[in-house]
Amino acid sequence: MKLKSTLLLAALSAAALLATPAAAQIGKRFPSERKVVKDPVTGTMLTFLTSTPSGDSKIYQTHNQWTSDGHWLIFRSGRVPGEAMAVNEKTGEMVQVTEGGYTGMLNIGRKSMKLYFMRNPAGTTRENPATSVQIIEVDLAKVFADSKAGKMQAPSVYQRVCGTTPPEMGAGGDMALDANEDVVYFRVGKAEAAKHLAANTKIESNFGPRNMGAGPAGLASMNLKTGEFKHVVSVPFQIGHVQTNPWVPGEIVFCWETGGKSPQRTWTVLADGSGLRPLYPEASYEWVTHEAVITRDEVAFALMGHRKINFNKDGATASNQASDPRNPGQEAGWGESGTREKPTGLGIVNLRTREVTIAGQTPSGSGLWHVSGSADGRFAVGDDFSRSLYLIDRQTHEMLMLTTGHKETAADHPHPTFSPDGTRIQIQSAMLSADNKSMNICIVPVPESWLKRTYKEKGK
Known part of the structure; x- marks a missing residue:
C-alpha cells in the first residue's frame, strides 16, 4: 500500500549517499514561498508553505512534524540534495538544518529543539555502501538563531555524532525517538536478528505480489547520551514503520511490512523486549494498513475497503484487477481481503483495553487510507485514493471533506498528520504543480466551528 512512499523515500535516501555540494551549508536560508489558496471544491483555505517544484515531501505520518516551539516544520526536499529543510509556519522562511546528508527517518524532539537521524559515513557511495551508520543530533535552536543572525559556525557546532552502529548489526531504515528523548530505536539486519531468535522459530517467507515480508528482522536501541546499544526484539518477518508512543517511554509500535496486505500487520513491544503482541489481531479478509500512534493510549489504522466484490459460482471473491501504480493493492495475489463485504473504515485501538472502534468511513471509493488523530x-x-482529506468528529462521528483535488498523479500520497495542538493538519500536495507530480508542504485548518464545539457528557 505504500509503493509510491517507498520509492520516494528510497530515492531521497539514495540522494543522501552522494557527496553534498560545497554550497550546501547548514543554516542556509531560502526565501518564503508561502501562499494561501482556496480549495475550489470545499472552500477551505489551504496554506502552502512551499509552492515551487523542488521535490518536497513531509516526514512520514508516524512521526512528529513540528519543532517543540511550534514555529517550524521539518521536511525532506530536493532543494539541497540529501539535506533536510525547515520552514517557518508563519513567515514561510526556510532554513537548511543538516549538512552531510541523512538517511531514513527524520525524528524531531517534542520536548527539545533537537533533530535526530541516521547518516551514512563519509565516503559511502552506491558502489561502496555503508556497513555502519552514524546517529546524529542537531541543535535546531542554535541553527535557527545563528542563521537568523547571519553568523553560522562550523557544522560540528550544531551537529553531534551520538554513536556509530557496529557493522555486524546491519542497522538502517526506520528510526524512532523515545518519549523521554534519550533513546532511539531502529531496525537491524537479518543476521543480527537471527542471533536472538529461538532455534525452532519458523522464518516467514515473502507474502503477496510485491515479494516482501520475509524475515527475520529485529529492533535495537541506542542511548543518545552514552552510545550504549541494546537488542530489543527479533521477529520472523520483515519490520517496517517503526514508531514510538510520544507520551509513554519505552512503548514501540511497528508493522509486518509486505508492501500491502499482511498476515498480521500491526505489532507492539516494550523497549526491554517484553510485551510483544499483535496490536490489532486481524482476520484474513481484513486489509490493515498505515497505523499511527495518535494519543497516549490509542493507535489509529485503516481497515481498507478499496477492492471490489466479484460474485461468481464460488461466492464473493476479492477483485483481480490489474495493478495501478497510483492506487495499489488491486492484484488478485493479495487474496480475498480489503473488500466492503465486512466492516471497514478508520479504526482506533486502545493500547490498554485492546478495544477497537470505527471512527468513520467514506460511503464509497477506496475508503480511508492514511490516517491520523488529534492528541486530545x-x-x-x-x-x-482520490487524495481527498476527511475530518471526523470522534464524539459525533460526523465527517467533513476538508480538501480535494490533490492529483492522483502526485509523486506520493497526502499522508495527513495533526499538529500537536490539534488545530490543523499537515499534508503534502501536488495541487500547485504544473507537472502534476511535484509536491509541496501544505497546512489544512480544522474549521473554527469544529474547534469551538462542546459536548454533553454521555447519559446526560
Missing part, C-alpha cells in the same frame, strides 16, 4: 482525542483524519 477529539478528531481523526484520513485521506483516500
